[in-house]
Amino acid sequence: MNPIAAMFLSSGDEMSFTQIIIYAVILGLVFTLFRWLRRRRNAPRFQALAVRYGGDYVPKAEARAERFAWVEWATDPRSPDVDDYLTGSYQGHPFYCFGWEYSTRGAIGDGEAGGAHVVRSVYTMELPGYVGHFSIRRHAAARRMFGQNDVQIGHTEFDERFTVKEQEPGAAQQVLRGALLEFLLNDPRSKDYPLWFLGDRMVCSFTDRFGPVDVEPALEFLAQVISNVDHMEPRAGGQYVLEEDVIPLGR
Numbered sequence: 323m324n325p326i327a328a329m330f331l332s333s334g335d336e337m338s339f340t341q342i343i344i345y346a347v348i349l350g351l352v353f354t355l356f357r358w359l360r361r362r363r364n365a366p367r368f369q370a371l372a373v374r375y376g377g378d379y380v381p382k383a384e385a386r387a388e389r390f391a392w393v394e395w396a397t398d399p400r401s402p403d404v405d406d407y408l409t410g411s412y413q414g415h416p417f418y419c420f421g422w423e424y425s426t427r428g429a430i431g432d433g434e435a436g437g438a439h440v441v442r443s444v445y446t447m448e449l450p451g452y453v454g455h456f457s458i459r460r461h462a463a464a465r466r467m468f469g470q471n472d473v474q475i476g477h478t479e480f481d482e483r484f485t486v487k488e489q490e491p492g493a494a495q496q497v498l499r500g501a502l503l504e505f506l507l508n509d510p511r512s513k514d515y516p517l518w519f520l521g522d523r524m525v526c527s528f529t530d531r532f533g534p535v536d537v538e539p540a541l542e543f544l545a546q547v548i549s550n551v552d553h554m555e556p557r558a559g560g561q562y563v564l565e566e567d568v569i570p571l572g573r
Contacts, residue, residue, distance in 0.1 A: 367534035368406055375410025375417075380570040383407035383420060385444075389567040392455055392489050393518050393525060395442065401425075404444070406532055407568055412447070412541040415548060416564050419445040419540070421532025443532040447544045448564050449522045451554025454493025458506065459485045459516040475499075480507055493519075502550040511543050523564060524548070 365381060372379035385404050390396035404420040411417065422442040456473070460483055473486040475498050484506070488494045497519065498506075506512045518525040526544055530536075 364406065364534055368408055371534060371537055372408055372410060375408075375412060377408065377410025377418075378570075379406070379408050381406060382571040384569045384571055385420070385422065386567055386569065390520070390525070392520070393457075393527075395440075395527060403571075404568065407570055408537065413545045415447050415545055417445065417447040417541060417544070418564060418568060419443070419532070419537060420568065423531075440529060441531050442527055443530050443536065443540075445526045445540045445544060446564065446567065447524050447526075447541070447548065449519075449524055449548060449551070449554065451556060452522045453497050453519050453551065453554055454488070454490040455520055456486060456488035456490070456494040456497070457516070457518045458494075458498070458512075460506070460513040461485060475503070477503060483507070496553050497551060500550075500552050502547065502552065505546065505550045509543075509546075511539075515540065515543050517547065 365379075368379045383404050384402045385396075387396050387402060401424050403424075404422045407418065407420045409416075409418040420443075422440075422444055424440055424442075426438045426440060473488050473494050474481050475484075475486060475495060480498070480503055486494050486498065514528065515526045516528060518527070524544060524547065526540060
């Protein structure tokens with residue numbers, strides 16, 4: 323290859339690399355602007371919800387991961403920062419919810435290698451009593467064919483459709499019976515709202531962007547779940563302080 327051709331190829335390579343950098347910067351700016359516009363549009367809607375539910379709203383907050391012990395996805399985020407922290411009371415049940423957008427920990431320590439970008443919605447509602455620690459997730463029949471529940475409830479149809487995991491032996495069997503079992507089996511929304519029962523509060527979380535229009539349907543489902551629980555024990559050691567799970571920022 324003659325020197326002139328080599329010079330042009332080198333120049334072309336440098337230009338291509340520069341263009342890639344420019345495009346990446348432009349895309350980053352567009353993405354940042356889009357997020358800013360979305361939050362600016364949603365903020366008044368969240369504030370209106372806070373008024374409706376007699377609670378509060380802050381755009382930024384910090385989740386305390388230790389308060390979500392045993393919830394597998396709570397150990398993934400590389401940052402505790404959450405967005406659109408909304409609190410209040412729904413049908414007499416205190417709650418909070420927020421959006422959590424984060425990168426998971428990579429294969430090498432806290433690096434990016436092997437990590438993934440996750441957009442998650444989180445809803446937590448206080449329970450009137452203590453129910454133990456367990457989780458419920460409904461799966462399609464085809465998926466359930468390739469595995470069995472960690473915990474068998476003793477109801478054939480329920481055991482075929484749901485995966486149940488528990489931290490406290492016997493907790494799930496005590497609660498998943500009667501009206502609640504029938505409700506989860508027959509309500510199609512149960513496939514959209516996986517549940518974690520954490521003592522005296524219930525957490526629902528799924529990978530989807532958190533928005534104002536999603537709040538009411540999720541809270542309605544959680545309240546109906548609670549109304550169908552017929553076995554709760556008195557709280558031990560005083561009442562749980564729900565608000566201590568998340569620390570509001572920027573007030």
